[in-house]
Amino acid sequence: MVKQQTESSTGNGSLGGGMCSTECQSSYFCVGKALTFLLLHPPTNNLPANTLLRRAAVNLLGCGFAVWEPYLDISTVLLGLLELCVDGDTLVPR
Numbered sequence: 001m002v003k004q005q006t007e008s009s010t011g012n013g014s015l016g017g018g019m020c021s022t023e024c025q026s027s028y029f030c031v032g033k034a035l036t037f038l039l040l041h042p043p044t045n046n047l048p049a050n051t052l053l054r055r056a057a058v059n060l061l062g063c064g065f066a067v068w069e070p071y072l073d074i075s076t077v078l079l080g081l082l083e084l085c086v087d088g089d090t091l092v093p094r
Contacts (some may be wrong), residue, residue: 004060032068032071034057035060036076039084058081
């Protein structure tokens with residue numbers, strides 16, 4: 001009986017566990033959308049193509065891909081990364 005209560009209170013390994021799983025999943029979804037926005041937003045004066053914020057978003061998407069993958073549109077993210085690679089030649093000084 002105690003083992004069953006412990007398993008149900010931990011959420012059986014679900015994200016966020018137990019009672020807050022819906023809240024945690026929605027915040028993961030919001031962060032995933034924000035990272036995708038930073039990746040795909042066209043360069044402007046406020047958010048140039050080569051900024052620390054955009055680099056951090058790419059780094060988080062890359063290093064934490066297993067975490068963000070269920071909350072992202074993968075094809076859109078891959079296309080955005082490919083666009084950055086194509087435009088990267090113009091950002092490298094010669």
